[in-house]
Amino acid sequence: MSLDATPGPDRSFLFVLGSSRSDGNSEILAREAAAHLPAGVRQRWVDLNGLALPDFQDGRHETDGHRAHEVEEELLRATVEATDVVIVSPLYWYSLSAQTKRYLDYWSGWLNVPDSDFKERMAGGTLWGVTAMADDDHAVADGLVTGLSLSAAYLRMRFGGVLTGTGSRPGRVRADTGAMAGARTFFTREAPFARFPYEERAAAGV
Numbered sequence: 001m002s003l004d005a006t007p008g009p010d011r012s013f014l015f016v017l018g019s020s021r022s023d024g025n026s027e028i029l030a031r032e033a034a035a036h037l038p039a040g041v042r043q044r045w046v047d048l049n050g051l052a053l054p055d056f057q058d059g060r061h062e063t064d065g066h067r068a069h070e071v072e073e074e075l076l077r078a079t080v081e082a083t084d085v086v087i088v089s090p091l092y093w094y095s096l097s098a099q100t101k102r103y104l105d106y107w108s109g110w111l112n113v114p115d116s117d118f119k120e121r122m123a124g125g126t127l128w129g130v131t132a133m134a135d136d137d138h139a140v141a142d143g144l145v146t147g148l149s150l151s152a153a154y155l156r157m158r159f160g161g162v163l164t165g166t167g168s169r170p171g172r173v174r175a176d177t178g179a180m181a182g183a184r185t186f187f188t189r190e191a192p193f194a195r196f197p198y199e200e201r202a203a204a205g206v
Helices: 025-034 070-081 098-110 118-122 138-154 177-188 197-203
Strands: 012-017 042-047 084-088 126-133 158-166
Touching: 012 025, 012 070, 025 084, 025 126, 025 158, 025 177, 042 070, 070 098, 070 118, 126 138, 126 177, 138 158, 158 177
Parallel strands: 012 042, 012 084, 084 126, 126 158
Antiparallel strands: none
16 A cells, blocks of 8 residues: 555545435535545545445354455455545544444454455555534544544554534535635645554653
């Protein structure tokens, strides 16, 4: 995977939509950000709400291990082939939506799929987030941000942060001029390697 912070023609973005409704505020914000990616950057959009993806079953300690079904295999392939994975989820109860959380739960299973090399293939890639919420104070999304950051740290990925916007009623996020302006340059920001808190403390010599 490319480690360049600025998107280039060798980058491939997977946008994972986790809302329970189509064309929601989080998706609107994500599409605004995606519209400002360079023309040569590949984009793939996956709507989790439209996939026949069952609830994740943890089979790590079963004798035959985790076995991926057809829809899951396609989602796994799309995930590992992307240099950049963008989690697009509304803020539900100060965290990710159920659809999005289920997708991330599948990452646990993919760590144990024979010959998938999931952790190795994700390392060095970049994880991003986009979320819309009803609250004007975007600090209420800190729990969502932390969850994505630590997930990136576990897989030794870069973390580009989370683009946040205010919008509850359909289309309301378009009125958040700060969020829409931030979307235009979101993918140009630096994306350092994510770290666990103890790694940050060690780096700071604390």
